[in-house]
Amino acid sequence: MNSFKMLFDSEIWQEIFGSIKKNKIRTIITVIGVLWGIFIYVVLSGAAKGLDNGFERQFSNVAINSLFVWAESTSIPYEGFKIGRFPRLKLDDVEILKKRIPEIKYIVPRNARGTFSGGSPANIVRGDNSGNYAIYGDYPDFIKIATKEIYEGGRFINESDIKNNRKVCVIGERTLTELFDLEENPIGQYVRIDNVYFKVIGVSVFRQGSPFDSDSDVFIPFSTYQNLYNTGNKVDWFNIAAYENADVVEVEKKIKSTLKRIHRVHPNDKRAFGSFNLGEIFNKIFGFAKGMTFLSMVVGIATILAGVIGIGNILLISVKERTKELGVRRALGATPNEIRSQILLESVFLTISSGIIGIILASFVLALINYNTLDLNDFPYTNPTVPIKFISLALFLMVALGTIIGLIPAQRAVSIKPIDALREE
Amino acid sequence: MLELKSLHKSYKMGSNYLHVLKGINFKVNEGELVAIMGSSGSGKSTLLNILGMLDSADKGSYFLDKIEIKNLDETKAAKYRNEFLGFVFQSFNLINYKNAVENVALPLYYRGISRKKRQTEALNFLQKVGLSNWSTHLPSELSGGQKQRVAIARALVSNPKVLLADEPTGALDSKTSNEVMSIIQKINNEGKTILVVTHEEEIAKMCKRVVKLKDGLIIEDKYIKQKLL
Numbered sequence: 001m002n003s004f005k006m007l008f009d010s011e012i013w014q015e016i017f018g019s020i021k022k023n024k025i026r027t028i029i030t031v032i033g034v035l036w037g038i039f040i041y042v043v044l045s046g047a048a049k050g051l052d053n054g055f056e057r058q059f060s061n062v063a064i065n066s067l068f069v070w071a072e073s074t075s076i077p078y079e080g081f082k083i084g085r086f087p088r089l090k091l092d093d094v095e096i097l098k099k100r101i102p103e104i105k106y107i108v109p110r111n112a113r114g115t116f117s118g119g120s121p122a123n124i125v126r127g128d129n130s131g132n133y134a135i136y137g138d139y140p141d142f143i144k145i146a147t148k149e150i151y152e153g154g155r156f157i158n159e160s161d162i163k164n165n166r167k168v169c170v171i172g173e174r175t176l177t178e179l180f181d182l183e184e185n186p187i188g189q190y191v192r193i194d195n196v197y198f199k200v201i202g203v204s205v206f207r208q209g210s211p212f213d214s215d216s217d218v219f220i221p222f223s224t225y226q227n228l229y230n231t232g233n234k235v236d237w238f239n240i241a242a243y244e245n246a247d248v249v250e251v252e253k254k255i256k257s258t259l260k261r262i263h264r265v266h267p268n269d270k271r272a273f274g275s276f277n278l279g280e281i282f283n284k285i286f287g288f289a290k291g292m293t294f295l296s297m298v299v300g301i302a303t304i305l306a307g308v309i310g311i312g313n314i315l316l317i318s319v320k321e322r323t324k325e326l327g328v329r330r331a332l333g334a335t336p337n338e339i340r341s342q343i344l345l346e347s348v349f350l351t352i353s354s355g356i357i358g359i360i361l362a363s364f365v366l367a368l369i370n371y372n373t374l375d376l377n378d379f380p381y382t383n384p385t386v387p388i389k390f391i392s393l394a395l396f397l398m399v400a401l402g403t404i405i406g407l408i409p410a411q412r413a414v415s416i417k418p419i420d421a422l423r424e425e
Numbered sequence: 426m427l428e429l430k431s432l433h434k435s436y437k438m439g440s441n442y443l444h445v446l447k448g449i450n451f452k453v454n455e456g457e458l459v460a461i462m463g464s465s466g467s468g469k470s471t472l473l474n475i476l477g478m479l480d481s482a483d484k485g486s487y488f489l490d491k492i493e494i495k496n497l498d499e500t501k502a503a504k505y506r507n508e509f510l511g512f513v514f515q516s517f518n519l520i521n522y523k524n525a526v527e528n529v530a531l532p533l534y535y536r537g538i539s540r541k542k543r544q545t546e547a548l549n550f551l552q553k554v555g556l557s558n559w560s561t562h563l564p565s566e567l568s569g570g571q572k573q574r575v576a577i578a579r580a581l582v583s584n585p586k587v588l589l590a591d592e593p594t595g596a597l598d599s600k601t602s603n604e605v606m607s608i609i610q611k612i613n614n615e616g617k618t619i620l621v622v623t624h625e626e627e628i629a630k631m632c633k634r635v636v637k638l639k640d641g642l643i644i645e646d647k648y649i650k651q652k653l654l
Contacts, residue, residue, distance in 0.1 A: 011534060022522035328518045331479065332579070333507020333535035335500045414499075419479040422514065 016346050023318060030314045031354035034398065037307035038358030039365075041300025041394055042386050046366040048296045050373070050384030052289040058380045059282060063106075063145045063241040065248050067277040069255055070237035071263075078266035087263035087272055089235040096262060097238075101254050103246035106144050109235040111137035111225050119229075122218060125192040126179040133175055135193065135218045137225025145241045153187050154202025161201075161221040168224075169193065170202040174215040193218070196228060248279030297390070304398060308351060312405030315347055319409040326413050327421020336414040343413050347406025348399060355398045359391060426618050427453040427476070427587060432485035434471055445471045447641035448485070453587075453620065458613040458651070460629035461622045463638035470591070472638065473622050477510055477589050478502045490586050507535050511580030515592035517572040519564040525575045526551060526560040532583040550578040554608055570601030577608055581617070588612070588619040594628055606631045607654035 020027050074085045094107055114121025114134035122135035142148070143156050150156055150170065161168055171179070171186065180186050186200045198220065206215040226232065242251045256273050259265075265272040319326070326339055366384050373381045434446040445468045453459055463469040474480035475487065478494060479502075487494045489509055497505065506512075511532075519528045529547035538546075551557050554574040564572055573593060580588055590609065594602035606628060613619050613633075621632060629635050630652045637645035 011540065014540075015534075018522060324518065325520050328520065329531070329535075330499075330503060331477070331506060331512050331518075332532045333503050333583070335503040335535075337500065338535065417479070419474050422479070422518065 012342065012345065015342055016349060019322075019342075019346060020350070026314055026318060027350065030311050030350050031357070033310035034304065034307035034351055034354040035358040035361070037300070037304035038355045038394055038398065039362045040303045041297070042359055042362035042391070043365050044296030044300050045293060045390055046362065046384045046386040047369065048289065048292040049386060050369065050381050051292055052286075053382040053384070054380030055285050055289050057382045059285075063147075063278075064282045065105075065244055065246065065279045066145050066239065066241040067248060067252050067255075067275055067279060068237050068239055069252075069259065069273060069275045071259075072271055072274045074265055074269055075271040076266035076269045078269070079264050081264065087259075087265055089238065089259070090233045091235055092233065093235070093238070093259065093262055097240075097255060097258055100258050101251065103242045103251045103254075104240055105243045106141050106239075106241040108139050108142045108145060108239040109222065109237075110139075110142065110239055111222065111229070111231055111234070111236045113229065122193050124175070124179065124194075124218065126189070129179045131175070131178050131216075133172070133216050133218050134214065135220065135225075137222040137229075137231075138219050139222050142219075142239065145239050149205035149207075150202040151205060153185070154200075156202055156204075157219060157221045162223045165223045165227055166221060167196060167198045168201045168221065169198040170204055170219040171200055172204055172214065172216040172218065173206045175218060176203050178216075193220070194228065242279065248277055248283075252277050252280075300394070301397065304355075304394065305401065307354075308398065308401040308405050311347055311350055311402065312408055315343060315406065315409040316412065319343065319413045322413075323416055323421045326416060327418045330418035331422060340410040340414050343410035344403060344406040347409070348402040351398045351402030352395070355395060359394075362386075426455040426457075426490060427620075428488040429476075430486045430488075432472075432475065432482045432487065434468075434475065434480070434482050445641050446475075446482070449641075449643060451636065451643060451646075453618060455618055456613070456616050458610070458619045458633045459621070460632035460635045461620060461638065462624060462626075462629050462635060464624065466640075467638040468641040469622050469638050473589055473591055473620070476587075476620065477512060478506050503535070507532055507583060509586045511583065511585040511588040513573070513576050513580050513588065513590040513593045515595035517564070517569075517576045517596070519572055519575060519579075521564050524561050524563050525556060525567070528564070528575055529579045529582050532579065536583060546582055547578070550582045551575070553581070554578045568601070569597050570604050573597065573601075573605050574608060577605070577612075581612065586618065588617055590619065590621045592623055593621060594623070594625070599627075602628065603654055610651075610654060 069089075071087045071089050074081065074083050074087065077083050089109070091109055094109060097107055098104055112134060113119030114132065121132040123132055124130060138157055139162065140156060140158050148156060154170070156170055157168065160166070169191065171191070176186055179191060180189070186203060189200050190197045191200060192198070204217070204219070220228070240251075240255065242248050252275055256275065257267065259273050260267055260269065263272070329339065366386070369384050373384070429449050429451040432446055432449040433444075435442045435444040437443075449472060461469050461472065471480065475482050478497060481495070481497065489505075494505065520531070523531070526544065526547045529550055530543040533543040533546060548557065548560060551560050554577055556571060556574055556578070559567060559571060564575070567575065577593075593609070594605055597605060609619060609621065610631060621628065623629055630649065631654065632649070633651045634648045635645070636643055
């Protein structure tokens with residue numbers, strides 16, 4: 001009878017259950033070893049996945065491969081210019097950058113007041129309500145880099161708004177509640193921005209926990225902004241998104257050196273242009289999450305390994321304990337193969353059943369974690385799950401290890417000669 | 426039924442060889458009840474191990490029911506043991522987590538007989554040794570004599586050609602020894618060939634033939650008047 005056939009033989013299972021039932025304490029200790037291993041593995045990798053998902057949710061409204069570039073002041077004299085000059089980003093830079101750097105997918109010039117870039121915020125009045133809010137001059141492509149959602153019924157700025165210098169605006173959620181009455185539909189209504197009437201065309205959705213979002217920002221077309229604040233060709237900063245497969249760090253370098261050439265800044269001047277490379281930071285964060293996943297996998301697999309080795313150990317002891325029994329079985333006609341398969345199947349059976357219990361327990365714990373982090377908004381944690389792929393890997397690993405480890409006691413059991421096993425002490 | 430021709434066996438003990446069997450010639454016919462006697466070190470256990478295919482001889486030949494037993498691998502030896510031989514040990518060697526009937530049924534399991542059939546057969550043989558009321562008891566719940574009777578039932582269940590008993594009464598008092606021996610005699614009278622290794626004269630007298638071993642040689646081989654129980 002070969003081992004494979006024996007797998008489907010109810011008799012061998014009765015023998016195995018008999019031996020497992022008889023050694024209850026041994027069995028329980030063994031099972032706990034592997035159970036704990038797989039439990040740790042699943043909970044850890046599930047938790048890491050939750051963190052990963054959390055980060056992904058947190059940054060889902062920003063293009064991952066994006067960066068900001070702005071101008072600061074020069075620190076090296078160049079071509080007759082003194083240091084401390086403030087180069088100005090211009091609208092014309094857009095075409096040049098696009099032409100010279102093919103990795104750029106979108107480049108969006110932005111102007112703003114009342115934010116980190118300085119300037120006084122816009123005073124917005126509607127009826128008796130008024131307030132000061134940060135205001136942005138934007139191109140339609142902006143929502144392709146920072147995926148802004150607009151509440152139903154509204155829209156973001158479009159090309160024709162830009163072309164016609166339309167006085168339209170998108171307002172934030174807080175702006176809406178502060179300027180409008182409850183239940184009032186703001187779309188199509190007018191507000192006064194720094195004494196000019198603007199038509200509200202949309203309300204942007206505020207995403208909690210996102211680091212680049214505010215609930216009160218007001219967006220108007222770039223061209224309208226130019227006229228309203230008399231900014232001419234000046235651009236405060238560029239939002240740039242590179243193609244997914246591009247190296248953002250490299251793209252950032254190219255953009256800066258191109259800007260230096262355009263604005264006649266010394267090539268080695270590190271302070272003339274500032275930048276914030278989201279892509280690089282995302283890579284670091286996702287790298288961290290990946291690292292966590294990897295770490296939890298390593299820890300989990302090591303724990304499983306320890307558990308399986310424990311099984312092997314205990315089986316080895318039990319084989320020694322059962323030397324006489326195995327000798328009797330041999331004398332009664334058990335072939336070495338049958339003995340080997342029995343010990344091996346015992347090992348694999350113990351491993352798998354404890355593994356499955358471990359997975360079930362771990363799923364409960366993950367479900368509990370999920371339930372408790374369901375409405376957690378300021379901490380990046382979402383839906384801690386373990387991909388089936390990982391579970392199958394763990395199960396496969398357990399069967400493989402259970403077999404390999406089981407081979408040691410099984411081989412030992414076979415190597416004992418029946419005559420030695422039966423020798424009267 | 427069973428024939429040995431100039432059988433030799435030696436064991437390596439460090440750098441020396443211990444010559445245990447020095448040419449055994451021995452023939453047993455069907456239906457005999459043979460006592461193999463000898464002090465410890467005489468080679469009687471080695472002889473029994475070779476007869477039981479638990480060990481192999483260095484030289485000489487061994488025929489069992491006209492089949493030559495040689496160059497056996499473990500798998501084949503297991504098959505032969507299962508089909509041809511029944512073992513009874515001094516310390517019973519029952520499997521302690523199996524009850525009486527499961528113990529008796531074990532050889533049939535290794536023969537690949539179905540569970541139901543094993544159960545009926547095992548119960549039959551338990552009845553034969555007078556233990557049908559104890560079939561569901563674990564060995565720990567049985568007396569020494571009862572355990573040995575279970576062991577005899579287990580040795581007989583596969584209907585072997587030869588029953589090998591190694592000091593079957595060694596762990597029993599004289600009253601239970603007699604009980605066990607009377608069962609052995611009864612089985613023998615039904616035609617089973619039985620070899621009993623013993624060092625007790627009393628037990629040897631209950632057999633039909635006594636073979637005495639000393640220093641690896643047969644020094645006496647005679648038929649005696651059996652003391653029937």
